[in-house]
Amino acid sequence: MNYNKRFWVHPINSERLLYGKFHTLHFKLKQYPDKFFAFYRMSVSSFEELLSLVGPSIKKEDTQLRCAISEEERLSVTLR
Template sequence: MHSKLLDYPKKFFAFYRMTITSFNELVKLIGPTIAKEDTNLRLSIPVEERLSVTIRYLATGASFNTLSFDYYLMGASTIRDITKTTCEQIWNILQPLYMPIKQHGDWIKIADEFYSRTNFPNIIGAIDGKHIRIIQPEHSEPSYFNYKKFFSCVLMAWTDADYKLWNG
């Protein structure tokens, strides 16, 4: 991790797209699951560095080669492996906390909340989409070009009555 950034919260946020506090919380939550042990042959990559690589990748969409040369001085395949395992652990740990599977009573509560706010019965969610700008994928001539005249993929989101994202 770029420890110098810790002295500059605004620059840290611009670099990682998250606060230092949020980063440290993620370290506490997923650190034990992504930590590796040192061996006689080499020192392991610290948890903070593993999370740093992953968050930078997610924040920028930079290629593994770019991250390898520009920021981390690790092999691209190492960065790929770290990113894959760290993302899996982020999902495994955060999904039950922030996106638990809904039970029957949850659906009723959501429908009741929508009804009390909108006077529409039997509504269990609101859905909307957003075009996320991307670099044109190779050999995709019109596939990703949208009516707004740029290349994008569509992110669809489903929220409850409190505008919280959730899984169905």
């Protein structure tokens, strides 16, 4: 009996640090406040303030199996 190979993390998802929307777009948007506002519906300073308030409660730790998603990325996904 042949089984399909299963992945812990699919190869497409393992490349998100290089090609994911957050890692390619978020830091560029910070340079253009009007585009940042259009994308997140808040200013860069409001985003940073909100991150400082909720960051500690949404922070996860890295494990030996995988790296955790950063607080900034978690907040970005939530707002988007």
